[in-house]
Amino acid sequence: MIPATFEYEKVTTVDEAIAALSNDDTKILAGGHSLIPAMKLRLNRPAKLVDIGGIRGLKDxxxxxxxxxxxxxxxxxxxxxxxxxxxxxxxxxxxxxxxxxxxxxxxxxxxxxxxxxxxxxxxxxxxxxxxxxxxxxxxxxxxxxxxxxxxxxxxxxxxxxxxxxxxxxxxVPANGAKSTYQKFAQPASRFALAACAVMRFADGKTNIAFTGVGENAFRDTGAEQAITGKAIDENTINAAVNAALEGVTVMSDHYASEAYRKHLAKVYLKKALMMVK
Ligand SMILES: Cc1cc2nc3c(=O)[nH]c(=O)nc-3n(C[C@H](O)[C@H](O)[C@H](O)COP(=O)(O)OP(=O)(O)OC[C@H]3O[C@@H](n4cnc5c(N)ncnc54)[C@H](O)[C@@H]3O)c2cc1C
The missing domain is CATH 3.30.465.10 (Uridine Diphospho-n-acetylenolpyruvylglucosamine Reductase; domain 3)
Structure with missing residues (x-):
């Protein structure tokens, strides 16, 4: 499949990119690994692409x-x-x-x-x-x-x-922070069917975020409250897992049902918390 015809401009400054975006039909092109497939499928038909790969300092x-x-x-x-x-x-x-x-x-x-x-x-x-x-x-x-x-x-x-x-x-996290990313990947694309990122700071504050689970990635405040400031042990891990996903609309598609995705998310949260213990 090939995309519909489009104009291409390579800019060298952020200001040039912003000026080009004043035209509604223009989109930024970075790595092209999401935009170009969408254009090939005609899900996206921008009239012009502005390539930001040549902007000095933007990769620093x-x-x-x-x-x-x-x-x-x-x-x-x-x-x-x-x-x-x-x-x-x-x-x-x-x-x-x-x-x-x-x-x-x-x-x-x-x-x-x-x-x-x-x-x-x-x-x-x-x-x-x-x-x-x-x-x-x-x-x-x-x-x-x-x-x-x-x-x-x-x-x-x-x-x-x-x-x-x-x-x-x-x-910059203070010394003593621990973190992990635990992901159950779709075997072909490697995108997350469910994944959990955890950052546990030295003072016990614990940030927990999910992707692949809801309509967008989110911090799980219920799970965070169950474990923040407490020792990580079997009881607190179970409390966090039980509290997780409260009020979240979990996605369902041909890769994973809502129930299976919910189960995966909780299993991967448990794995993540065991890693930052
Ligand atoms: C086979 C395959 C497997 C993949 N597997 C994974 C995976 O396992 N996990 C994962 O997370 N991703 C995965 N991806 C997606 C990949 O990481 C994409 O590259 C990424 O999501 C988009 O980044 P890009 O630089 O390619 O953006 P592009 O495709 O160039 O742009 C994507 C969108 O972002 C906009 N955009 C780009 N840069 C900016 C900017 N600086 N400011 C404002 N708007 C901007 C564009 O206009 C466009 O709308 C996969 C992609 C492919 C093709």
Whole structure:
């Protein structure tokens, strides 16, 4: 299948990308690993693609003012192999390695994954558990959107149509934090049928996020409250597992029924909590 005809422009600055987005029919092209398949299936027919791969600095990964800053155009592999990430955010090293296959990891970007907001994508759960903020820029300047406010529904986000994600900012976790990403992958695509990211901080605060389960990735506050500040043992793990998914509409599709997906999510939460014990 081939996509419908479109114009292509490669920009070199964020301002050029924002200016190009003033046209409703224009979309940003990052790794192309979600957008191009959608265009081939004619689910998406933009008149113009603006390639952000040439914007200097947009792939950078650095530490700044107590935060790890990951440029939106950093690929899954860039993040997975980065020493700073391995040192401060092993959650991202572990989770990035589970995205698709090597080709997907080399081309797909964190910004593209967050903007696309596939309900089964991996980055949304990881950024939620890490307490990240998504930095975006548009005609009215820059703003930071907490990850907890970014995912608003199925393939939808708090991003305005003429805004571009420029970076993901994560507070550097204090020494003693533990984390893990546990995923049951669909065997062909490697997307999550259910996955759970957990970040347990040294003071006992515990962030728990799911993807693949509901219409969008989310923090599970019920499960978090059951375990935050308490020792992780059989009783507290069971309490968190029992509290999880309260009030969540769990998806059902031809890969997994609602009941099976719910079961998987709870099993993967249990695995995750045992890993951060
Ligand atoms: C075979 C296959 C297997 C995959 N398996 C997995 C998996 O296991 N887990 C997983 O999480 N993902 C998986 N993916 C998806 C992959 O990670 C995508 O690359 C990713 O979701 C989208 O990133 P991208 O850079 O390719 O974005 P693109 O496809 O270029 O863009 C996606 C959307 O985001 C918008 N966009 C891109 N960058 C920005 C930006 N900076 N600001 C604003 N909007 C932007 C685009 O306009 C478009 O609407 C898979 C993909 C394939 C093809």
């Amino acid at each position: 990964i650095k530490e700044e003012d107590g935060e790890i800053v990951i440029g939106a155009a950093a690929s899954h592999a860039d993040i997975m192999y980065h020493t700073l990430i391995r040192h401060h955010l092993p959650l991202f090293t572990e989770g990035a390695a589970m995205i698709g296959d090597m080709q997907v990891r080399n081309h797909g970007t964190i910004g593209g994954s967050l903007a696309h907001a596939d309900p089964a994508a991996d980055w949304p759960a990881m950024v939620l558990a890490a307490g990240a903020a998504i930095e975006v820029q548009g005609p009215n300047g820059r703003r930071r959107i907490p990850a907890t406010e970014f995912f608003t529904g199925l393939f939808s986000t708090a991003l305005e149509p003429n805004e571009i994600i420029t970076a993901v900012r994560i507070p």
